[in-house]
Structure formats: structure tokens, C-alpha cells
Amino acid sequence: MPGPDKETDLTERVEAFLSDLKRGGSGAGPLRGSAETARETTALLRKITAQARWSSAGDLMEIIRKEGRRMTAAQPSETTVGNMIRRVLKIIREEYARSRGSSEEADQQESLHKLLTSGGLSEENFRQHFAPLKANVIEAINELLTELEGTTDNISMQALEHIHSNEVIMTIGRSRTVEAFLRDAARKRKFHVIVAECAPFCQGHEMATNLSKAGIETTVIADAAIFAVMSRVNKVIIGTQTVLANGGLRAVNGTHTLALAAKHHSTPLIVCAPMFKLSPQFPNEEDTFHKFVSPHEVLPFTEGEILSKVNVHCPVFDYVPPELITLFISNIGGHAPSYIYRLMSELYHPEDHEL
Amino acid sequence: MLLQQQRKRSRIVKMADSGVTDGNEKKGDIERAKNEGKELTKEEKQRLRKEKKQQKKSKEKKDDKAIQESGKETKGDSSAVSAPQPSTQSTAQKVPAPVSVPAPEAPTPAEKPPKSKAELKAERRARQEAERASKQSKKGDPGPQGAVSKSKAATNELQPVVKRLPEHIQVDNPDVLKKLAKKLERQQIPLRLDYGYKVSLFSHLHQYSRKAPLTQQLSIPSTVIHPAIVRLGLQYSQGIVAGSNARSIALLHAFKQVIRDYTTPPNEELSRDLVNRLKPYISFLNQCRPLSASMGNAIKYVKKEISNIPSQCKEEEAKRKLLFCIEWYIKEKIILAAKAIAESSIEKISDGDVILIYGCSSLVNHILCEALEKNRKFRVIVVDSRPRLEGREALRRLVQRGISCTYVLISAVSYILPEVSKVFLGAHALLANGYVMSRVGTSQIALVAKAFNVPVLVCCETYKFCERVQTDSFVSNELDDPDDLIVTRNGQTHLEHWQQEPPLGLLNLVYDVTPPDFVDLVITELGMIPCTSVPVVLRVKNVDQ
Numbered sequence: 095m096p097g098p099d100k101e102t103d104l105t106e107r108v109e110a111f112l113s114d115l116k117r118g119g120s121g122a123g124p125l126r127g128s129a130e131t132a133r134e135t136t137a138l139l140r141k142i143t144a145q146a147r148w149s150s151a152g153d154l155m156e157i158i159r160k161e162g163r164r165m166t167a168a169q170p171s172e173t174t175v176g177n178m179i180r181r182v183l184k185i186i187r188e189e190y191a192r193s194r195g196s197s198e199e200a201d202q203q204e205s206l207h208k209l210l211t212s213g214g215l216s217e218e219n220f221r222q223h224f225a226p227l228k229a230n231v232i233e234a235i236n237e238l239l240t241e242l243e244g245t246t247d248n249i250s251m252q253a254l255e256h257i258h259s260n261e262v263i264m265t266i267g268r269s270r271t272v273e274a275f276l277r278d279a280a281r282k283r284k285f286h287v288i289v290a291e292c293a294p295f296c297q298g299h300e301m302a303t304n305l306s307k308a309g310i311e312t313t314v315i316a317d318a319a320i321f322a323v324m325s326r327v328n329k330v331i332i333g334t335q336t337v338l339a340n341g342g343l344r345a346v347n348g349t350h351t352l353a354l355a356a357k358h359h360s361t362p363l364i365v366c367a368p369m370f371k372l373s374p375q376f377p378n379e380e381d382t383f384h385k386f387v388s389p390h391e392v393l394p395f396t397e398g399e400i401l402s403k404v405n406v407h408c409p410v411f412d413y414v415p416p417e418l419i420t421l422f423i424s425n426i427g428g429h430a431p432s433y434i435y436r437l438m439s440e441l442y443h444p445e446d447h448e449l
Numbered sequence: 450m451l452l453q454q455q456r457k458r459s460r461i462v463k464m465a466d467s468g469v470t471d472g473n474e475k476k477g478d479i480e481r482a483k484n485e486g487k488e489l490t491k492e493e494k495q496r497l498r499k500e501k502k503q504q505k506k507s508k509e510k511k512d513d514k515a516i517q518e519s520g521k522e523t524k525g526d527s528s529a530v531s532a533p534q535p536s537t538q539s540t541a542q543k544v545p546a547p548v549s550v551p552a553p554e555a556p557t558p559a560e561k562p563p564k565s566k567a568e569l570k571a572e573r574r575a576r577q578e579a580e581r582a583s584k585q586s587k588k589g590d591p592g593p594q595g596a597v598s599k600s601k602a603a604t605n606e607l608q609p610v611v612k613r614l615p616e617h618i619q620v621d622n623p624d625v626l627k628k629l630a631k632k633l634e635r636q637q638i639p640l641r642l643d644y645g646y647k648v649s650l651f652s653h654l655h656q657y658s659r660k661a662p663l664t665q666q667l668s669i670p671s672t673v674i675h676p677a678i679v680r681l682g683l684q685y686s687q688g689i690v691a692g693s694n695a696r697s698i699a700l701l702h703a704f705k706q707v708i709r710d711y712t713t714p715p716n717e718e719l720s721r722d723l724v725n726r727l728k729p730y731i732s733f734l735n736q737c738r739p740l741s742a743s744m745g746n747a748i749k750y751v752k753k754e755i756s757n758i759p760s761q762c763k764e765e766e767a768k769r770k771l772l773f774c775i776e777w778y779i780k781e782k783i784i785l786a787a788k789a790i791a792e793s794s795i796e797k798i799s800d801g802d803v804i805l806i807y808g809c810s811s812l813v814n815h816i817l818c819e820a821l822e823k824n825r826k827f828r829v830i831v832v833d834s835r836p837r838l839e840g841r842e843a844l845r846r847l848v849q850r851g852i853s854c855t856y857v858l859i860s861a862v863s864y865i866l867p868e869v870s871k872v873f874l875g876a877h878a879l880l881a882n883g884y885v886m887s888r889v890g891t892s893q894i895a896l897v898a899k900a901f902n903v904p905v906l907v908c909c910e911t912y913k914f915c916e917r918v919q920t921d922s923f924v925s926n927e928l929d930d931p932d933d934l935i936v937t938r939n940g941q942t943h944l945e946h947w948q949q950e951p952p953l954g955l956l957n958l959v960y961d962v963t964p965p966d967f968v969d970l971v972i973t974e975l976g977m978i979p980c981t982s983v984p985v986v987l988r989v990k991n992v993d994q
Contacts, residue, residue, distance in 0.1 A: 293835045293858050296936055299943035306953035313648050313954045314934060314944065317860045318834035318890025322922035322961035326650060348860030351893055354900050392858055397841065400848045405855040409864045 104145045108161060111138055115169040127270050128174045128335065132370045133242050135165070135178040140235045143182075143228065151190040151227060152220035155183055162449050171385040171411070173336045173344075173373040176449065180374070180442045185234045187443055193224040241425070245368035246271055248425035250278035256364065256423070259283045261328045264356075266290040266320075267346045268297035269333025271366045275423075276331070277308045286311045288327065290320050292348050294391035294408065317348050324355040330363045337365070337372045339438055341416030341431030344377075347409050353418035362420040369424050374438055374447040377413055385410045617739050618925050621653045633736070636729035637673045639666035641736045645931050648954045655739070656928040662686045663737050677706040678730045682737035691839075693743040693877050693913060694783055694811050700734070700744050701775050704751055708771050712764070719767050720758045727752070739927050742878035742886070742915040750778055782912040787812055789974035790908055791819040794873075797906065797972075802827040802870045805898075807859075808888045809839040809846075810875025812908050817873075818850050828852070830869060834859040834890045836933040836957060859890050866901045874968075876909040881987060882918040883965035883980040885909075889922075889958045895967035904969045907980075911973050914987055922961040931955035 111134065139158060148154040162179035169175070249271055257263065257279040265272055265287065276287060287310050291298035298314060306312045315323055330352060334345040343349065343365060356363045389406035416431040429437065619625040620643070633640050644658035664683050667674070681703045684690040690699050704727070711726065713719045731748060734740065740748070754774045758767045794816045798804065804827055806813050817829060829852050833840025840856065847854050857865050872894060878886040885891070885907055895905050919925055934955045935944045947953050965980035975986060 291835070291934065293860055296835075296938055296943075299936070302953060303943050303947075303950070306950045309952060311952040311954075313956050314947075315956045315958070316835050316889070316934060317858070318888075318893060319956065319958045319961065321893040321896055322889055322958055323956075325921050326923070347864065350863035351860065351897055354896055355893065358896060393841070393856055400845055403848050403854070404844060407855065407857050407861060407865065409861050412860075412863055 101145070101147075104141060107138060107141060108164075111135075112165060112168045115165065115172060115175065118169070118172075128172070128371060129242065129245065129270070129368070131172055132174045132178050133239065135175050136182070136235060136239050136242060139178065139182045140232060140239075143231055143235065150221050150223050151186055154231070155186055155220065158182060158186075159449055166449065171335075173375070174370055177370055177373055177442075179449065180446045181238060181370070182235060183446045184441065184443050185238065186231055187220075189227060189230045189234055190220060190222075190224070193227055193230065194222065242370060245370070245425040246274050249366055249368060249423055250274045252423055252428065253279035254282060256331075257283055257285060257329070259285060261285040262288060262326055264288045264290070264320075264324070264327040264330045264352070264361075265301070265332055266298065266348055266352050267292035267333075268301040269366070271368065272331055272333045273301060273304055275366050276305060276310060280305075280308055280310045284311075286313070288313045288315055288323060290315055290317055290348065290352065292346055293317050297346075317351075320348075320352055321355045321358075324359050324361065327356075327359070327361055330356045330361055332363070332365055334365055334367050334371065335411060336375075337367050337422070337434065339372075339374050339376050339435065341419065341422075341434040342377055343414040343419065344411050345414055347412045350412040350414050350418075353414045357418050363418060364421045364423060365419055366423045369426060369437070369441065372424075372434065372438060372441065374442055615925075617655060617735070618653055620655050633732060636732055638729055638733045638736060639663060645948060646951070646954050647928070648956050650923060651926070651928055651956070653924075654926060654928050657686070657930065658932065659687060659930040660932075663733070673729055674733055675703075675707050675710065675730065677703045678733060682734050685734065685738040692809065692811055693741045694910075696741055697743045697747050697912075698779060698783060701747055701751070701779055705772055705775050708768055708775075711768070718760050719762070719764060720756050720760065723755050724752055727755075742917075743913045746912050746915070747778065751775065782910060786910040786912070786974040787815050790910065790972050791816045793977060794906070794908060794972050795820050795823055795825065797871070797970075798825050798827055800826040803830065803868055804828070805830045805832060805866070805869045805872045805894070805903075806843065807832045807840070807872075807874060807891055807894050808834070808837075809843040810908070812910070813873050813875045814843055814846055816908060817847060817852060821850060821852055828854070830855045830857065830865055832857055832859055832862055832865075832890075832894060835936070836929075837888075839888070859893065862894060862897050866897055866903060869898070869901075869903050872898045872903055872905045874905065874907050876907050876913060877960060878913050878915045878917075879907075879909050879971065879980075879983050880919055880962070881914075881916050881984045882920070883983055884919060885963040885965070885968055885971075885980065886915075886919070886960055887963065889961045892922075892961045892963040892967065895963050899967050905967060906970045906972060907963075907968050908972045911975060911986060911990065914983055914990070916987060919962055922958065926961075927959040929957040929959050931957050933957050 115131075139161075142157060142161060143154065146154075146157050148157060158179060162176065165179070166176045253275045257276075263276070263285060265276075266289070279285070287302075287305055289298045289302045289305070289312060291302075291314055293316075302312045302314045332345065332349060332352070334343045334349075336344040338344060353363055387408050387410055389408045392408045393401065393404070393406045395401065416434075419431045422429045422431060422434070616625055616629050630640055641655075641657055641663050642661075643656050644661065645656060647654075647656050662683055663686060664679060667679065681690070681699055684699070685696065690696055707727070707730070708723070711723060713722060727748075731740075734744075751771075751774075754771060758770065762770070790812065798820045802825075804817070806817070806829060820827065829847055831840045831844045831847070831854055833844075833856065835858070844854055844856055855865070874885075874887060874891055874894070876885050876887045876891075880886055887907075898905050917925070931947075932955075934957055935942060935947070944953075944955065947955055968980045971978050971980055971983075973986070978986065
């Protein structure tokens with residue numbers, strides 16, 4: 095029978111994806127970029143929508159929430175997975191509302207009356223069955239996938255608005271978005287890029303070689319020289335792992351130092367982040383730096399006996415507060431950090447913030 | 450009317466000629482001084498420099514006036530304009546220096562149109578009078594010279610010091626490079642060549658490769674350079690001896706060896722010859738690795754001591770005296786200073802402190818070990834950075850003594866700083882405008898510590914105080930071997946072929962400057978001072994000497 099085979103096939107796919115996430119997160123840096131993770135997650139959710147058995151929107155949402163919880167638990171630091179799940183949940187709500195006929199936009203404006211009177215009214219509404227709902231949801235997810243594929247190009251198209259000629263631009267580590275951004279600008283303008291290598295993984299080296307192959311004049315500096323060189327830098331352009339709900343960043347370690355140095359010299363700090371990196375999490379004392387990797391990268395085992403007497407830390411991420419950031423460039427345009435909360439309410443439904 | 454004009458013209462020509470002969474005569478003075486082998490004193494050198502400037506100016510004005518004059522000659526009017534000037538000239542003639550001698554009529558007869566007989570006669574007469582005047586002024590010269598030098602000495606304190614720019618920050622100037630090459634050839638020291646593509650922002654600095662040490666170009670046996678100095682140079686260039694205290698102490702020990710092996714050649718004085726012997730050694734060490742501020746101060750001290758040896762002193766006694774002076778310097782300025790600084794710093798360390806240190810500073814390590822012996826309870830966080838990774842050495846030393854340590858890289862400093870209660874930093878030099886010059890990364894740590902409101906204390910001996918001023922890390926710095934940045938991760942070495950890709954450059958800075966607003970306190974053996982009091986200490990030191 096096709097039913098159970100499809101189901102086992104689906105669970106296999108999900109299991110494969112989960113083990114991939116678990117493996118890919120540990121070790122020297124991500125083996126896959128966040129864009130790929132986002133795409134794979136969305137594709138998997140589409141498959142779930144297509145193949146799983148559900149009758150009403152509420153059921154579908156329950157299934158997706160359950161799978162989503164497992165996926166985020168597999169790799170908590172990979173926030174794009176959770177973001178995509180929340181996007182799909184929002185899509186489902188929208189499609190449901192459209193099928194029902196009521197305009198979800200009116201409902202979204204949380205009028206005082208609505209807040210005070212209707213409590214859990216919205217939950218019950220998802221029990222109705224609509225035949226074309228499946229097709230609509232899958233179509234919407236396809237649109238989301240096309241949007242995901244075009245994010246890097248959309249960001250790079252804005253490059254010439256922000257980079258003028260003979261500028262000195264600084265960046266840290268390796269970000270595919272920033273690389274595409276700078277290469278696009280380099281086609282028309284001549285400028286100089288300084289890359290901080292970002293120890294201990296030194297992803298900056300790869301970034302520098304890629305940029306120099308595109309003909310951009312690049313210089314690699316050690317992390318310790320960031321402040322020393324900053325007085326000559328005109329702009330700092332960085333990528334990030336996650337954009338937090340308050341407008342802050344969770345970025346690769348060393349970024350906070352870079353942001354402080356830029357603030358001291360009044361150099362603008364520009365973050366190139368596509369919208370799928372925006373996460374509804376707020377920064378928290380406990381989980382802001384919750385990812386560490388093996389300290390072997392910092393103090394190798396060849397150091398001998400002192401290893402047992404020393405604590406070694408190797409955090410992967412840094413938290414950058416929103417006061418240090420000047421501009422976010424995303425696939426839908428440029429925004430100030432104070433506008434991020436508004437974008438979040440457009441992308442995610444407030445009830446989905448906790449999966 | 451004509452006679453008046455002639456007389457005026459002759460006076461003018463006399464002035465012009467005497468101006469020229471004056472200049473020639475000054476040149477003769479310089480030649481004489483050189484031939485005698487005497488070193489010109491500071492005042493004399495300044496005076497000569499000023500005179501050369503004046504001569505240049507006068508030459509330019511002569512050319513200008515010549516053009517003017519040739520124009521005026523065609524018009525037919527000559528001395529009316531230039532008449533009032535010679536009167537001022539006459540009063541100024543006796544004072545050899547500052548007044549310019551704008552000779553109105555250039556003594557370049559080739560440019561002028563054919564003269565009348567009267568003018569030729571006037572010129573001949575003027576020349577004779579000029580020679581007579583020069584003979585007189587030769588006799589009278591020491592007089593006004595002495596008066597001038599006395600007046601100069603009186604205003605010496607606030608006079609602007611005429612500084613020469615050090616060669617190592619003018620690498621992009623080909624004249625300076627040529628001069629350096631000539632000087633090294635004279636001293637028989639090989640010139641070290643720059644390596645690799647230099648980032649354009651730093652094209653004014655040298656960049657050497659560690660794989661090509663200077664000693665490979667030396668012939669064995671080298672008669673010019675003492676073997677102790679050769680060994681020292683090699684240790685510097687390979688990084689075996691690193692850290693400003695270690696380098697200074699090694700230098701002074703090498704000098705002691707040089708002095709022990711020195712014998713005065715006949716017909717020479719020890720005080721002058723030994724200083725001249727040391728000059729090629731210092732050039733050699735500079736080529737191996739640019740001198741640090743502490744080394745510079747130590748060398749100044751040694752040279753001063755040598756030149757203060759009285760000429761009637763016997764060689765053995767002089768050598769003993771010099772060795773004693775050097776040992777005194779090491780003991781007083783480095784070892785005892787470290788003890789004094791440790792004592793004051795221990796007051797600042799309380800029980801339960803978490804202290805952050807950066808890199809390997811011998812002074813900071815000493816302070817922490819002393820604090821441990823005084824039974825203070827604290828723990829240390831060692832921050833390290835690529836490519837030198839000096840923090841590992843500090844970590845080993847501290848762990849050996851039993852201090853509990855944590856180790857992170859500099860990119861994780863924002864993570865670890867909320868735990869820290871104090872930051873102790875070492876310094877390479879303290880500049881006269883209050884900036885701290887130290888290992889690259891120090892300013893970054895001070896910046897982040899300031900953002901988290903953690904106090905930053907800098908520990909520095911006074912012999913590292915330097916009269917230079919600097920506001921950024923570009924103008925004067927040291928570029929280390931760029932290949933040090935290359936690293937292999939996951940089996941991939943991305944930067945291996947960086948030389949083949951022309952737009953790619955690697956930058957390996959050694960020092961950076963920390964602005965004084967990031968530093969809360971400087972601990973020296975003279976006490977705890979704010980960063981901005983460095984020029985006060987320098988002034989006090991100068992008055993003492």
C-alpha cells in the first residue's frame with residue numbers, strides 16, 4: 095500500500111535530516127550554510143504537508159510543531175530551522191483564514207476590544223476542513239522556497255548603494271552573503287577589504303582568498319589587530335548567524351570586539367542578513383553563549399601536562415547589542431535595528447514564538 | 450648723480466660679494482672642523498644648519514633678483530629699488546647667522562648685459578675690498594661666533610629640538626634607503642632586503658622574512674662584528690629572545706662582553722674609539738630587528754657613560770668602571786624596579802580577584818608570582834592571540850607556580866570579561882603624550898574592558914619611557930614575517946600561495962598604541978601615576994641627568 099510506504103519514507107527523511115543537523119553542528123564550523131539548512135527544512139516541511147495524514151489545519155500545525163521541536167532540539171544553535179517552521183505555521187494560518195473568507199489582516203491588528211474579549215477564540219477555528227487548503231499551503235511553501243533562493247541575490251543587488259570607490263571595508267570571518275555582496279560591488283567599484291581571520295577556525299582565510307580571486311584588494315589581519323587598524327576603516331560589513339528579536343546579533347566570536355571598535359571610531363556597522371535569520375528569541379543570560387566546541391582548537395593536546403590544570407574555553411558565538419549596529423541589509427531592503435520587532439510581527443505569529 | 454649711483458652699486462656689490470665669501474668662509478670653517486676630527490657641538494651643528502638654510506634662501510633670492518634685475522637692466526633702472534636694503538645689510542653683516550643676505554645684484558656676470566667701464570672698475574674695487582674684509586673677519590670670527598653660541602646656549606631649554614626622522618619609518622623614500630645602504634657598506638654590514646607584498650598602508654615600514662636571517666650574508670670569520678653581537682642579532686631575528694626586558698638585558702650583557710674583549714688601539718682614546726666601535730654593532734642589531742624603546746634608552750646610557758670616561762683613565766680601570774655602570778643599570782632600572790612595582794601592585798590585588806592578563810609580560814608574571822607568595826587568593830585568565838601565541842608561555846610559568854588559570858583566545862574576550870575584576874597589562878614603551886605602546890591586541894583588550902567597566906592597570910618601568918609621540922598604530926610600527934599568519938585547518942591551508950595572488954596581502958603587526966582614556970592607572974617604580982603624567986616623569990629624569 096502506498097500509504098505506509100510513504101509514511102516510512104517520510105520518517106526516514108526526517109530522521110536523516112535530524113542526524114545531519116546533529117553532526118553538522120559540531121566540529122569546526124558549520125558544514126553547511128544557513129541558507130541550505132533553511133531550504134532543506136522548508137523542503138522537508140513541504141513533504142510533510144504533502145504526505146502526512148491530516149484533516150484540518152490544526153492537525154497539520156500539531157504535526158509540524160512536533161517535528162519542529164525535535165529538529166530544534168537536535169541542534170539548538172541552528173536557529174534557521176526554528177525560523178522556517180514558524181514561517182510555515184504562519185503560512186498555514188494565513189491560508190486557513192483566506193479559505194475561511196475572513197481577512198486575517200484585520201484580525202492581526204490586536205485591537206483593545208479583541209484583546210480583552212476574545213481569549214482562545216482563534217484556537218478553535220482551525221478545526222474546519224477545507225479541501226483546497228493542502229494545495230494552497232503547498233503553493234505558499236513553494237513561494238517561500240523561491241524567496242529563499244533569491245535572498246543572496248537580492249542582498250547583493252543593494253551593494254552599490256552602500257559602497258563607494260576607494261573605501262576601506264572591514265569584515266570578520268566568512269559569510270557567504272557578505273562575500274556575494276562585496277563581489278557584486280567590485281564589478282563596478284574599486285575598494286579595499288580587510289578581513290579579520292577569526293581564530294581559532296580562521297574562516298577569514300578562505301574569505302580572503304575568494305575575494306582576492308574576484309580581483310578585490312584584500313588584506314588578512316590577525317584578530318588582535320582589529321582595533322589597531324580600525325582608524326583607517328570606512329565601513330564595517332559583517333554577516334551573522336542569527337538576528338535576535340531586540341535587534342541584537344548572535345554572530346561569530348570576535349564580532350562584539352569589532353562592533354565596539356567601530357563604535358569608538360564612529361564607523362558604521364552594517365549587517366547583511368537575509369530574513370530567514372530573524373529569530374523571535376530574546377537574548378538571555380543563560381543561552382546567549384550556549385555553544386562551545388572542543389578547546390583542542392585553542393590549546394592543543396600537544397601542550398602536555400598543563401592541560402589538566404587549566405580551564406580552556408572556546409565559545410563559538412558572540413552577542414552584539416543593538417546599540418552598536420547601524421544598519422541591517424536584508425532581502426527586503428535596509429532597516430534600522432529598532433525596526434526589527436515590526437518585521438518579526440509580519441513574519442511570525444506571536445503564538446508560534448514558543449514551539 | 451652717476452657717482453652716487455656708482456657708489457651705491459659698489460656698496461651693493463661689496464655686500465653681495467662679502468655675502469658670498471661669508472658663505473664660502475663658513476664652509477671653510479666646517480671643513481676645518483671635520484679635518485680636525487672634532488665632533489661639532491650641538492649648538493654649532495644647529496648654527497651651521499641654519500646658515501645652510503640661509504644660504505639656500507639667499508641663492509633662491511639671488512636667482513629671483515637676477516631675473517628681476519635682468520628685467521630692470523633692460524629698462525635701465527637698477528639700484529633705486531635695492532638701495533634701502535643694503536643699509537640694513539651693513540648692520541647685520543657682523544652677526545654671521547640669521548639675517549638673510551638677499552644680494553640684489555647677483556654676481557653672475559654671465560647673465561647681465563655688457564657692462565660699462567665704470568661698472569667693471571667698481572667690481573674690481575669691490576672684489577679687492579671684499580678680500581680684505583674677509584681676511585679681517587677671519588680674525589674677528591671667533592669673537593662673534595662665541596657670542597652667538599652663548600646666546601644660543603641660554604635659550605637652549607625651550608629651543609625646538611631639530612630631530613632627524615628615524616630611518617625605519619621612511620622605507621618608501623628611496624633617498625633614505627640609498628643613504629642607509631651607503632652607511633651599511635661603510636660599516637661592512639649586509640643590508641637586509643624586504644620580503645613579500647607590503648600592504649599599501651604600511652609601505653613606509655620594513656617587512657622581513659624570518660627564513661632569511663641577516664647572518665647568512667655575513668662571511669666567517671667576520672672581523673667587524675663581535676661574535677657575541679652576531680649571536681644576539683640572530684636570537685633577535687629568530688624570536689628566541691623576545692620581550693623588551695629580555696632584549697635589553699641580553700643587549701647589555703653582550704655589551705659587557707664587547708667591553709671585556711676590547712683593547713684600545715694606539716693613538717686613540719677609549720672614550721671616542723669605543724663609541725665608534727659600537728656604532729656598526731648597533732646598525733647590525735637594527736637590521737636584525739628594529740630596536741625597541743628600552744634598548745634605545747639603554748644604548749644612550751652606555752654611550753653617555755663611555756664618553757664620560759676621563760682621558761687620563763687607564764684602560765683596565767675604565768673597563769672596570771664601565772662594567773660596573775652597566776651592571777648598576779640592569780640592577781637598578783630593571784630588577785629593583787620590578788620589585789618596587791610588584792610591591793605597589795600587590796596592594797591592588799585583593800582576595801577573590803579574577804585577573805586578566807594578555808600575552809607574556811615578564812613584569813606582570815613577576816607581580817602575580819609575588820602576590821601568590823604573599824598569600825593572596827586570586828585566579829588568572831590568560832588571553833592569547835595568533836600568530837605569536839605568547840600567552841602559552843605565560844600560562845606555563847603561572848601553572849608551574851600553582852596559580853589557577855583559564856586560557857582563551859582574544860576573540861573570546863567579550864565572553865570572559867563579565868567574570869573579570871581587574872586587567873593587568875604590560876607595556877613595551879610609554880609615549881610622551883600618554884599613549885601606551887604594547888603588543889598588538891592590548892588596545893583591544895583595554896577597549897572591551899572599558900565597555901564592561903573593568904579597571905585596566907598598566908605596569909611599566911621608567912626606563913621604557915620614551916620622548917616620542919604617536920596617536921595611531923600606523924606611523925611607526927614593526928611588521929613581522931607575513932608567513933606567520935598561514936595555518937593549516939582541517940587539512941587545508943588556504944593562504945599557502947598568497948604570494949601568487951597579487952591583490953592579497955597579509956599583515957602581521959607587532960605593536961599597537963592604546964589611548965590614555967582606556968588606561969586607569971600606570972604602576973611604575975616611582976609610584977602609581979595616571980597615563981598623562983609620563984612627560985612629567987621624563988622631565989624629572991632629564992633634570993636629574
